[in-house]
Amino acid sequence: MSKQISAEYVKELRDKTGAGMMDCKKALQASDGNIELAIENLRKKGLAVADKKSTRTATEGIIESYIHAGSRIGVLVEVNCETDFVARRVEFHRLAKDIAMQIAACPSVSYISLDSINQDIIINETRIESEKEDLINKPKDIKDKIISGRIQKRLKEKSLLSQPFIKNPDISVEELIKQNIALLGENIKVRRFEKFLLGEGLVKKVNDFRSDVKNIINKG
Template structure:
């Protein structure tokens, strides 16, 4: 029997109508993930993006070294918006950020072991749980150390709801001090925050993710009655569109969608007499 709670969960994840949700849940014997896929195949709902999920509260923050050769991005969560806006909690997040940024911690496990006074960061987080009366979690952490010629930059949006860490490479030392380069890397972080690319290039999109999208497109086209050979031709265009929307370098720039990010980077490099490359990025969305 399909419960009301299961129907509500599916509606919360897809925004589909109640009757549609009940129907697909009955068809999939209550399997939420299978029901979501079925709704998408029927064109009733688009893929649920991470930004649509209910987010836990907290703060995303960053620290970048003065020489821009390294940087960290981290997320610390709490239960309520009230606590996230509390000066005590905000000061605590800043202290943790300063501690891990000054260390060489490469990942979250290492960051939790960084010493903060007489205890490590992990135990320091636990003391805040007792003090604030909420479940506090140091949930995500990443560190970038730039390759030779590289620059690390960060951007925090919406007061700590979204954070970006980006590494960009150059071949000329003087490029990093040029205004055009500074404007470029600022624009790139703003774009990542707004567009939420799934990967840098097609190589970063897992094959299973791309294959799942392709099967959803194929199912929709098959329902329309199109011949198999026509469907395969259409799928090529559909998948190119999927990659153009998902891959950072292929996305249209948010300030001018007629220009791809790849083209923007290339043209800026030419204007500076350099070859600029986007090495890597990470984007945190609160609670994602």
Template sequence: MSANISAADVKKLREMTGAGMMDCKKALAEAEGDFDKAIELLRKKGQKVSAKRADREANEGVVVALVSDDKTKGIIVKLSCETDFVAKGEDFSGFAHKAAELALANFPDTLEDLLKIDMGGLPLADRVTELVGKINEKIELAAYEKLEATMISPYIHMGNKAAVLVGLNQASEAAYDAGRDVAMQVAAMKPVALDKDGVDQDTIAKEIEIGKDQARQEGKPEQIVEKIALGKLNKFFKENTLLNQQFVKDNSLSVAGFLQSIDKELTVTDFKHVALG
């Protein structure tokens, strides 16, 4: 080793990278005191850890939703890891919030675009890799959603285990509060679409086939099988599309009916829901 590695140097590298003390010491020794080279070595360690753990399940983590000050733009990011212990750590949750702030500030179109955005001199993707090296678990920025609307109501569910954004066609305090109630509905009832027009044709075809099979198994005559299946499809729309669902806080109303009780023109224009797992 041609360079003397001081405790101060190790401390400095640790502060710069967040890596462990011994990892910093080894990296500086291998890099012969060159900080840039040592940082690169630590990043490579992260990449190796990431590759080594690529087959592990990353079902824990943190989901963060942020909305712009004017409440017209919102984002959700999901940072996944392997264990609940890591998910609850300050390093991990702090990184997730920084990634969310970066997403809101830049408002990229896709997760791939988000991972390319600069975070302190490196792409966000490389910062994730560094975090892998520091924490020694499989970590990935697993989801990103964006939403624009006249007003957006956010909701964080179960200690950052899920997040919802609900876009509304009106901007008022009453609309915002109603949107929060609807966002909680989304988290609880997990609708597949806003209304029946948002359900894809493959899902509709599958539900019709399931309905036909059920009718045949019940011994119904073939000539009414199609009619029964369409009836079951309408039930599917009622149970699985947001505006048609029964409102959880008042089962006498649909979600659409609840919104109209606040203002007859109020409705949801879109929603986003991201959960762990």
């Protein structure tokens, strides 16, 4: 006989995972009311569902924006889904806003995923690492292993999907998207983004007050 689970408990699990009410109830019953185990099982199930949908075409969606406090950092991001219906869902808008906020909070992020990083970048990073002084006297096999580990770490720092989600560091941005794929039932992709930093690329003029006063006096 299935264990009786209260509606409040089911709602709590739904709020934490975004999964459907019946899925939450079944997950709690299967875990004897252990909410952490239920979350883990739902996450595994959600990721499996998301993987099946990841090859489906996503051409609808929205362009979301985020302006950080102080208006010195701004982000535009395009997030795609399969239908206009899902594009209007509040959960989809919330996801797009969270992704835009994530980009603003990660100064090193320049690419969507590891797969989107240009091979020339990887070759150059590898060359720089291989020439570092602390590796010069290392045996080749150990040196190669250290370089590989450092490069992977560096590339993950540049990849949006590899970042720990700022609102829940226990999951990555990629896992966050997959959870929403399971919730909304459609493939979801981050297609592109652009970050704007106030004054970026401009040469800031430094005023020399003494020189200005001297010039005014001389002209007089």
